[in-house]
Amino acid sequence: MSRPILVLSALVSAALVSAPAISDAKTAAAPDSVLNAPNQAQFLQNIVKVTVTAQAYDFSRPWSKRAPNARRAIGTVIDGGRVLVTAECVANATYIELESADGEQKQAARVEYVDYESDLALLRPESAPFLANKAGLKLTTPNVGDQLSVLQLEANGNPLFSTGKMTTAEVVRYPIDDSSFLAGRLSVSLQMRDAAFALPVLKEGKLAGVMLRYDAQSSIMDFIPTAVVDHFLRDASKSPYEGFPRMGCSFSTTRDPQLRKYLKLNGTNGGVLVTQVLKDGPADKAGLRKEDVLLEIAGEPIDSDGNYKDATYGRISLGHLVCTKHFEGDKVRVRLSRNGTSVEAEVPVSRRSPGSYLSEPYVIDKAPNFFILGGLVFQELSRQYLKEFGSDWQRKAPLELLNIDRTQSETDSETRKRVIILTRVLPSDVTVGYEDLRNLVLKSINGEVINDLSDVPKALQKAANGVHRIEFAGDPSLIFIDVKSAEAVGPSLQKSYGLPALNRMN
Amino acid sequence: MEIRCLTPLFLAVTLLSTQSSDAAERSPIRKSLARISNTSQEPNYRQPWLPGTTMSSSGTGWVVSKDRILTNAHVVSNARFLTLEKENDPKKYIAEVEHVAHDCDLAILKVQDASFFQGTEPLDLGNIPEIESEVSVYGYPIGGDRLSVTRGVVSRIDFRPYAHSGIDSHLTIQIDAAINPGNSGGPVLQKGRVVGVAFQGFSGDVAQNVGYMIPTPVIRRFLSDISDGTYDRYMDLSITTYNTLNPAMRQGLGLERDDRGVFVSNVASAGVCFGHLKAGDVILAVDGLPVASDGTLELEGERVQMAEVAERKFKGDSVRMSILRDQKKMDVTVPLPNAWPFQMQANQFDVQPNYLLFGGLLFQPLSRNLLSTVQFQNPRLVYFFEAFVPKEIYKEHPEIVVLTNFLADPINTYLGEFKEGIVEEINGSTIRTLQQASEALSKPSDFYVIKFVGNGRPLVLERTAVEAARERIRDRYGVQQEQYIDASAR
Numbered sequence: 001m002s003r004p005i006l007v008l009s010a011l012v013s014a015a016l017v018s019a020p021a022i023s024d025a026k027t028a029a030a031p032d033s034v035l036n037a038p039n040q041a042q043f044l045q046n047i048v049k050v051t052v053t054a055q056a057y058d059f060s061r062p063w064s065k066r067a068p069n070a071r072r073a074i075g076t077v078i079d080g081g082r083v084l085v086t087a088e089c090v091a092n093a094t095y096i097e098l099e100s101a102d103g104e105q106k107q108a109a110r111v112e113y114v115d116y117e118s119d120l121a122l123l124r125p126e127s128a129p130f131l132a133n134k135a136g137l138k139l140t141t142p143n144v145g146d147q148l149s150v151l152q153l154e155a156n157g158n159p160l161f162s163t164g165k166m167t168t169a170e171v172v173r174y175p176i177d178d179s180s181f182l183a184g185r186l187s188v189s190l191q192m193r194d195a196a197f198a199l200p201v202l203k204e205g206k207l208a209g210v211m212l213r214y215d216a217q218s219s220i221m222d223f224i225p226t227a228v229v230d231h232f233l234r235d236a237s238k239s240p241y242e243g244f245p246r247m248g249c250s251f252s253t254t255r256d257p258q259l260r261k262y263l264k265l266n267g268t269n270g271g272v273l274v275t276q277v278l279k280d281g282p283a284d285k286a287g288l289r290k291e292d293v294l295l296e297i298a299g300e301p302i303d304s305d306g307n308y309k310d311a312t313y314g315r316i317s318l319g320h321l322v323c324t325k326h327f328e329g330d331k332v333r334v335r336l337s338r339n340g341t342s343v344e345a346e347v348p349v350s351r352r353s354p355g356s357y358l359s360e361p362y363v364i365d366k367a368p369n370f371f372i373l374g375g376l377v378f379q380e381l382s383r384q385y386l387k388e389f390g391s392d393w394q395r396k397a398p399l400e401l402l403n404i405d406r407t408q409s410e411t412d413s414e415t416r417k418r419v420i421i422l423t424r425v426l427p428s429d430v431t432v433g434y435e436d437l438r439n440l441v442l443k444s445i446n447g448e449v450i451n452d453l454s455d456v457p458k459a460l461q462k463a464a465n466g467v468h469r470i471e472f473a474g475d476p477s478l479i480f481i482d483v484k485s486a487e488a489v490g491p492s493l494q495k496s497y498g499l500p501a502l503n504r505m506n
Numbered sequence: 507m508e509i510r511c512l513t514p515l516f517l518a519v520t521l522l523s524t525q526s527s528d529a530a531e532r533s534p535i536r537k538s539l540a541r542i543s544n545t546s547q548e549p550n551y552r553q554p555w556l557p558g559t560t561m562s563s564s565g566t567g568w569v570v571s572k573d574r575i576l577t578n579a580h581v582v583s584n585a586r587f588l589t590l591e592k593e594n595d596p597k598k599y600i601a602e603v604e605h606v607a608h609d610c611d612l613a614i615l616k617v618q619d620a621s622f623f624q625g626t627e628p629l630d631l632g633n634i635p636e637i638e639s640e641v642s643v644y645g646y647p648i649g650g651d652r653l654s655v656t657r658g659v660v661s662r663i664d665f666r667p668y669a670h671s672g673i674d675s676h677l678t679i680q681i682d683a684a685i686n687p688g689n690s691g692g693p694v695l696q697k698g699r700v701v702g703v704a705f706q707g708f709s710g711d712v713a714q715n716v717g718y719m720i721p722t723p724v725i726r727r728f729l730s731d732i733s734d735g736t737y738d739r740y741m742d743l744s745i746t747t748y749n750t751l752n753p754a755m756r757q758g759l760g761l762e763r764d765d766r767g768v769f770v771s772n773v774a775s776a777g778v779c780f781g782h783l784k785a786g787d788v789i790l791a792v793d794g795l796p797v798a799s800d801g802t803l804e805l806e807g808e809r810v811q812m813a814e815v816a817e818r819k820f821k822g823d824s825v826r827m828s829i830l831r832d833q834k835k836m837d838v839t840v841p842l843p844n845a846w847p848f849q850m851q852a853n854q855f856d857v858q859p860n861y862l863l864f865g866g867l868l869f870q871p872l873s874r875n876l877l878s879t880v881q882f883q884n885p886r887l888v889y890f891f892e893a894f895v896p897k898e899i900y901k902e903h904p905e906i907v908v909l910t911n912f913l914a915d916p917i918n919t920y921l922g923e924f925k926e927g928i929v930e931e932i933n934g935s936t937i938r939t940l941q942q943a944s945e946a947l948s949k950p951s952d953f954y955v956i957k958f959v960g961n962g963r964p965l966v967l968e969r970t971a972v973e974a975a976r977e978r979i980r981d982r983y984g985v986q987q988e989q990y991i992d993a994s995a996r
Binding site for chain 1: 753
């Protein structure tokens with residue numbers, strides 16, 4: 001999902017050069033209907049400017065961080081003195097500051113809950129008085145066809161409303177790959193001010209959603225609707241935070257009449273074909289199998305495109321029904337057709353944590369682990385690492401690693417928790433001849449199979465004859481490293497390459 | 507990279523300023539040169555049942571024996587009609603390809619009318635010229651119709667990729683004489699002897715005064731290879747090796763401190779060394795020549811990569827190796843019964859595209875030719891192509907059978923998601939080749955269930971629907987033939 005990220009960064013740079021505070025009569029003259037003058041001041045009490053300083057880890061030099069950068073968002077005060085923003089704007093945050101809309105008060109804040117999959121975060125001011133006496137905005141449901149207003153703030157604190165029509169509600173990809181949730185789509189022309197994240201989307205003075213992304217060329221905004229926000233807030237009221245649950249299986253459509261005949265679906269309508277069941281996932285536990293046809297979820301019939309009929313939004317993807325209308329641990333009743341006979345099951349839906357993937361789909365707010373042996377740098381394979389290869393990482397990153405990441409769901413690995421790779425070599429006396437090695441998948445060290453980075457130091461204890469035997473899946477298939485010199489070279493490596501440490505194992 | 511006619515690069519000023527070489531050298535050479543005109547036909551990979559577009563191009567050839575012409579393979583590739591012209595002879599002579607070696611870009615032509623060779627003298631082959639020595643390039647490049655000669659010096663001698671096949675590298679000599687489209691196949695002379703064949707260069711905006719010629723060891727090897735009437739291609743050890751420079755590497759492998767030996771990293775199971783060498787062996791010597799720790803050896807006074815030894819071998823020869831296995835020295839003899847069996851990673855010529863059309867679905871084996879015509883989006887296809895040898899994809903998929911396209915018809919309305927899928931199974935049988943796919947689809951069955959690599963749903967075609975659609979698709983899209991499978995062109 002590089003596109004939305006690109007759009008956002010374009011907005012950031014546009015905001016930097018745009019002259020502030022000259023508001024366009026047309027957009028400013030169309031405020032949200034209830035916001036007449038006295039109401040407006042009260043309303044703005046619930047809006048704060050959010051400035052985030054973020055510093056991401058550099059996954060290609062896992063011991064260091066990148067240069068800090070600043071992001072600006074508009075936060076919405078929610079019941080309970082907390083501020084709602086998107087997760088994207090607080091990713092890898094090092095310092096967060098809240099400022100009242102009129103600019104008179106400032107306060108540092110911390111992230112209380114963050115869910116990168118649904119792209120939502122709740123911030124809490126470091127000290128209580130800041131948001132005291134603020135009621136918080138109420139939530140309302142946006143409907144297709146509604147006129148909605150997007151709120152921005154001028155430099156002087158005046159609100160700038162841009163109004164547009166909600167055209168669609170659809171389950172789409174969110175910024176984190178592999179995460180899809182319901183999004184509202186708004187056709188609205190925005191003149192960006194300095195905040196490019198989390199703009200509130202309002203309906204009659206209530207919060208209808210939070211901006212997810214905006215494409216200036218087509219004037220189309222996707223926003224996170226309150227259905228998703230509400231789920232997040234409910235989860236945030238419990239501890240620990242549980243997040244959006246999944247069924248743990250993949251589906252395919254069954255519109256093709258030839259497929260329907262083959263699946264013996266002749267007498268029925270709709271249904272989706274289960275193409276894959278995640279091992280030990282919720283669907284697996286409930287006994288779902290590949291080639292089952294899912295006809296009903298929680299009493300809702302599923303059509304052959306994988307949609308159900310939502311009371312608010314009409315035909316939308318079953319993903320919304322499963323993830324957003326249910327909570328962790330809910331037992332979701334499903335009806336299946338298996339070889340032409342009807343079967344019922346209860347799926348204990350559950351969130352899949354990114355840590356349970358072989359190659360983590362995202363690593364945010366977390367320092368990458370690494371282990372340096374005499375100049376050989378070992379790291380965990382993650383999509384975050386692959387993304388270091390630039391905006392077209394899907395073509396530039398090493399094919400073998402891309403293939404592991406892409407096909408990880410096809411192979412059940414019983415023991416392998418992580419793929420450990422030799423990412424690069426910091427040349428030293430110990431690594432003579434090995435300078436060109438990079439991005440090799442580690443198989444074993446001293447005969448011990450490596451399933452996890454923590455296996456590396458353990459395996460290094462088993463050296464024989466004064467050398468470490470290191471095997472790779474690729475070329476070269478084997479190298480040796482001298483035990484004593486690898487140990488001895490550590491301090492000088494740290495000194496010459498400026499490494500704060502030789503490993504990080506969290 | 508490759509020199510082909512009709513791609514104007516730089517203008518003819520340098521080309522036309524041909525120097526007058528010494529007359530003694532020039533006259534017999536002029537008579538033994540030919541301009542070759544090739545009317546070729548490109549294979550049609552998008553609609554393989556249709557013939558491809560025809561093109562014309564030209565190059566240079568020279569008399570190599572009493573009745574044969576030598577030129578580049580790329581000058582005569584995909585030829586439908588070849589003619590030769592000599593200087594001061596108005597006639598056009600019809601020629602045909604007798605032998606072609608795409609892996610080293612050389613070809614031998616026969617001429618229908620033997621009178622072509624009246625007054626010609628075969629040119630003698632010389633040796634590798636000295637660096638900095640002068641050479642003259644003869645040929646018919648763009649910029650004029652008559653013979654052109656340019657002169658330059660030998661810049662360097664190196665192992666370089668040959669652009670024609672795209673995957674082979676051999677000894678190459680770089681010269682700074684102007685070499686332009688049309689020069690291809692022409693002789694490069696020094697002291698009256700041929701020291702190379704001009705074959706590739708850079709376009710002017712990449713590098714200037716860089717031209718490459720095929721040196722005589724490569725030409726001689728080609729001539730010996732075809733002396734039995736067939737070209738058997740280069741032999742290849744099909745192993746990957748790694749240096750043993752690191753002291754710990756040497757210690758771990760049990761090597762002495764003598765800077766000898768190269769580590770065998772992987773042995774391709776379809777290659778000649780399989781069963782003779784094992785991953786983990788160390789090669790100490792090849793044919794009695796000691797191998798250094800960086801994988802080079804000294805051959806005829808030059809330090810070259812170990813692979814060079816196999817380069818000089820022919821089908822049926824063998825290679826002797828001294829190796830260290832599990833810290834014990836031993837000798838192995840690796841016979842070379844055949845060249846590397848898979849061709850899909852190379853540019854291929856004079857082949858008709860294989861395909862299979864079923865229910866409007868077009869299946870084709872993945873190849874470099876196909877990839878250069880069709881832009882695929884599926885990253886798995888790229889991976890299968892690139893990992894074909896290193897990850898031994900060929901063990902499961904000697905041919906990677908791809909659903910490349912649809913001839914739109916009601917039968918395949920809902921099948922768009924399968925485009926670019928790699929066929930794994932049809933009606934329960936594993937599919938390894940296009941031939942097997944064809945056989946599986948010709949067995950009558952109520953449903954044809956095609957599974958693709960990955961986790962998608964199966965593609966299902968109903969027999970009655972396929973049968974009903976058959977004539978309709980043939981008529982609508984003008985398909986004369988529903989399949990062409992020639993397994994020899996793998």
